[in-house]
Amino acid sequence: MPSNGPPKTEPRSPEALRAEIERTRAELSTSVTALREEVAAAVDWREWVRTHPMAAVGAAFTLGFLLGQRR
Template sequence: MAASNGQLPRTSAALREEIERTRAELATSVSELREEVAVATDWRQWVRRHPYACVGTAFLVGYVVGSRR
């Protein structure tokens, strides 16, 4: 018997297998995303990659905060 979209109905075992595969892919994607976010927000990496920009920014922030008196 054909389903309404023209495909054969899936068995419960096939559906479970697809769900497990999707869960595994999602877990992998979430893990990769966490690592990317950790790298992107690591201030030590920013200082290593852009030392002059970080020193300049720190100087500017210090100047602005110090000149508010």
């Protein structure tokens, strides 16, 4: 016989719901902090130069060359 919808669960107590909300809030806070750190590292030009030194030199050379050609 096919089942009709999701299985029935018993209602949780207010204390259990509050505990789950607090646990979810803590997980969300940790995720937001990690995301902030990743974004800060991604847009920090010093970090980019540190991890890609040859590309940074190439970009600086190209930009200097292009700006020098404008005259």
